[in-house]
Amino acid sequence: MLSTAPGLGEVQPRASRVQDRSGWRPLRLGARAEGAEAQLGRGVSAKSGQSRQRRGGAKELLGGLARARRGDAAQALLREMAQQRIEVGVRQYGAAMGAWDSSWQKVLGLAEEMRTRAVEANTITGNSEVNSCARAGRWQQAAAVLAALPRSCLFPAFTLALEIVQSHLGNAKLQHLPCQNKHFQVAVSLKKGVGFFVRAASVFLRGAEAREASEGIEAKPKRPPVEELLVSGLGDAIVVAVAVAERMEADGLAEIAGVETLFPEMPDGETRSSQIRITLRRLNRPSLEGGLAVVTWNLAAINNNPFEYWITHTDGAYAELMAQVEQFIENPGERDAPIGDIFGQARYDELRSLMEAEGWRGLDEVDGMWLSDLSIRKAVSGILKDKGLGDKRLCSMPDRFTNTTNLSSGEPAFRPSVINHCANRLSSVAEWWPQWKAFMFQDYLEVPAGSSGSKRVRPCELLPSIKRAKYPAITDAEEAVSVPLQCLCLAIFDAILVHMMHVLSPDGHWQKIKESICDATFRKKNAKTTAILDGYREASVMCLQEASVKFLGDLGVSSLATTHHIVAPAKADAQRDQNSAVLLSRQFFPAGAAKELTEDVIAALDVQPSPLEAGDLIVVRTTSATGTPFLVASFHGDTNGKSTSPVLRAVAKVLAAEGAGCQLIFGMDANTHLAGSSSLYGVKEFLQDCEALGLRTCWPDGKDMAECLTTCNARTFLQPQLNKACPSTLKLQKGDVNPKDHIVFRRSGFEPVSTFKDNTARRQYVESMCFPTLQFPSDHGLVATALESKL
Structure with missing residues (x-):
């Protein structure tokens, strides 16, 4: 537990947490300056007499009194200013509180006087009052002060202060506070790298699970996600604040709801510095809780021509x-x-x-x-x-x-x-x-x-x-x-x-x-793709298509490899370089893939020669932590979708041979089209084929497949085959806008709890938007579902 005596400013956490807590200390108004006593020696009354009609003179004198910690003189000057009808504002009260730094009683008295005179608190007075409440052990009063502070006045350690107050009062007693779980602040600095503050902001917006105490590590309570987060940066740290906010937006955790630029007064009461305050509003991300989480995504092979397809660009x-x-x-x-x-x-x-x-x-x-x-x-x-x-x-x-x-x-x-x-x-x-x-x-x-x-x-x-x-x-x-x-x-x-x-x-x-x-779409494509997949790390199964050998190698040394087994086909093709792969959660499938059955499926095809290219398909046998056998497959169909139906039948044959208790998870780019024809495999025919085999997809039964589109792209005029170019006004009518991506499983085994698609890297899908985009580097949307077992 944290020690709280004599005050918040002197909290000494355990050694393992000193670094995390060091950012919050009481603001020492007017740092001691050499010659402060000499300044006072010129006489308080004389200086006061020269400045009664000038608020600036009084302010200067109060600054000197604060530096010298002459609280009695500072308070006397405030009374004299009031008697002479010189306006007394929050800055003057802040200086007086600094002068009374050693007396929490006096600081709280000044705070009450401010409220009586309807003087609104600022960062300096708010921090002083909360610190004094902590020294006095008045935790409920500290909570009320924190709740009443205007958002623009949140001091750098507001979040830590509220956390400490909560630890003394308990969450139940703080439920009435308007600040509770609404807005917190991350005050960035140059003392740590951008990554530190990115991780901190992510924890606030994502929330965090409880952590039990272990040797050298203190227990942590469960932290629910905040609805709003204020990211602030002062002076040179402004660039850090902007980088953190942009990263939170890029990761789909929040949207930028407001930006303030200020020039606040520094604790010495004399200097100012530029400041930025960025309000982030948490995005409500669809959840994969409530069942077996599965993701399928055609990563899209790198396109040699960056201008070939219409994209959505921020410029x-x-x-x-x-x-x-x-x-x-x-x-x-x-x-x-x-x-x-x-x-x-x-x-x-x-x-x-x-x-x-x-x-x-x-x-x-x-x-x-x-x-x-x-x-x-x-x-x-x-x-x-x-x-x-x-x-x-x-x-x-x-x-x-x-x-x-x-x-x-x-x-x-x-x-x-x-x-x-x-x-x-x-x-x-x-x-x-x-x-x-x-x-x-x-x-x-x-x-x-x-x-x-x-x-x-x-x-x-x-x-x-x-x-x-x-x-x-x-x-x-x-x-x-x-x-x-x-x-x-x-x-x-x-x-x-x-x-x-x-x-x-x-x-x-x-x-x-x-x-x-x-x-x-090229130089940073792999990094962006990995970051998006990392955002779905709660998935027990990820089915990937069109992955390059290099990308799969990079994935094997990424943080995802610590949570998932990365399984590539034995006959991955580095030349064509469009390989299907699966990621299996180490928690859900501890042993990983027991055996690859891709060749078994190819042998079971009822069409010859095989319509498959090397790397198009991977099928593995695995077993869950509870002992349930699974067949997990990932597949990339040909452009017209004609190879999908025979592959579906072949997988069903191998699944039957594995026994009735074996469950199927099959993620695919089936290349199914909204309007089928003699040359194009229609999604209606695909759903009928699934039904005939005792299978179903993650999409709700009877759902209009026009609402399940996962591609939206069309060729531009900047390419060598202009016969394929699509006018900008006809992108949706003549482009590839189809429901191509699906997750298939046994109808008797699972029921989809929730299914959503993503073409933004934010667990959101913008309909009628051409992609890839600068944030989402594939021309196929990602599909995610949570499956509830029927067994």
Whole structure:
């Protein structure tokens, strides 16, 4: 227990908690200054006489009295000021309380006098009165003072003070307090790192379970979450307060409800400092309590083109830029410049020399195609929107092979282009061209070769021949020179995009927008994904799809690995790198996965050849802490969903072989569509298939599946296949807006208690919002459910 004598300011907690408690001490008004007694020696009455008509003079004198701890003189001066009808405000009372620092009786008397004169408390007087109440053992009065303090006057240790008062009175006696469990304060400083205050704020907003005492560790009572949290920072600590508030909002724990900027007076009564106070309002997060908690989430493989899909961006300039791109391509008008003006003869000549050095044949034919055709085409109508070039794959094929190259080191290499994660400055065609030439023809890349080897290649050597047998739109003459021809078309294509972005965003802001998207969906994608999963760590089962081998490796050394077994398929595919995996709670499944049964399911498929790619499916047998056997599976279906039904039947066969007592947890991206067709697997058919197998999904029976959508994305105009582009006004009508993600289990085994979806990282789903976003790095929503056992 904490010792409380003689007062709160002298509380001495146990050694193990000194660091946690050291932030709260009584404010020592007017720190002792050298020469304070000399100042007083000039005579209180003389100084008073000079300042009776000047409140500022009285304030200065009170400051000196506070520093010298001359309470009697300070109180006499207050009386004299009142008699002379000089206004006495909260600052003067604060200085007098500081002067009476050693006498709690006098401080409480001044506090009562303030109330009589209707003088509202501030941070300094509130702290002084609470500290004096504690010294006097007047805990109920201390509680009343804390409750009456305006929020703007909460002192830095308000939260600790209330906690100590509660420990003396008990929660039952404090239920009437308006401050109880409503608003608390985290006063940040530079003495500790941002992470310390982030963790503290998280505990307040999440709440904390009770902790029993153990050797060297003091017991802690259960702490319910607060409804509001005030985060304050003074001076240089303002940046820390902002970082904490932004983190709480990013983690979905709270929303910023208000911001105050102040210049409060410091304890010496003379100086001021800037201060920020940020009010955070706790978000009511859906709970997974009441049953077996299960999560399924298609993490989405990294998209090489950050601009390929419409996203929701916090920078309004993104929507404006993409609208301009759409307008530029749909209605270019006079901006539809000839290729000769954008790429130019000089650059063609340089490119031809480079291709000739490679020994590529047919360059004379390519010269003719350049001079008589490509150079006089218009950029938009003749290249970007030309259906013939699209059908021949003369731009999309070389982009596919050189856009992003995975190196042996595990790192990627990017062609200098608008439509990949290349971070190079591409402010103009002139700046872009030397980079492009060097990458394609000079830079050697170490790429994987064979099962464990590697080889050095230049990107130009990766360009394949385009065969007419596969792409009949290409002519025999074009097939014969398809390597140099596609290289030329790729250079023209990249030049057009750089030119267009320069025209639409001459200040280069488009590159800052691209950088933010690359950070969210590529560079920091794994970290953001891990943080989101960490927010669901109470789940006993997490089913993941499209996880990269690197991500699963990183997950294995993350904090989640301390609470969950990370189980990847034995035949994970590092090349395609879209692997399904499961996370099993160490508490619910102590032994983890007993055996992988993926091959058993593949063998049970009733369609051949197998429609599955390596890594699409993982199935494991495990046993709960109570001895119940489980089959846990995670699956990623093909784009049209046609492989889902046979996989569902095969899993059901293996489940039956495990026995009637074995329970199934099956998380999947089934790629089911709201409107099924001969080519698309419909969600209605999927639900019927589940029912026929004695299975059901986490969605309530009979629920309109239009309310269970888990994708909302559409392609933009900034990509090589414009036939797939979707106008901004038709994103919801023509985009991928479907109920694709499900959690399946035996109807006889479980009943869903609650189910929700998330596309914000805040346990909320914003309908009709295109995602990914900067906060949520996947194009599939996360689905979570709590399952109550029927057994």
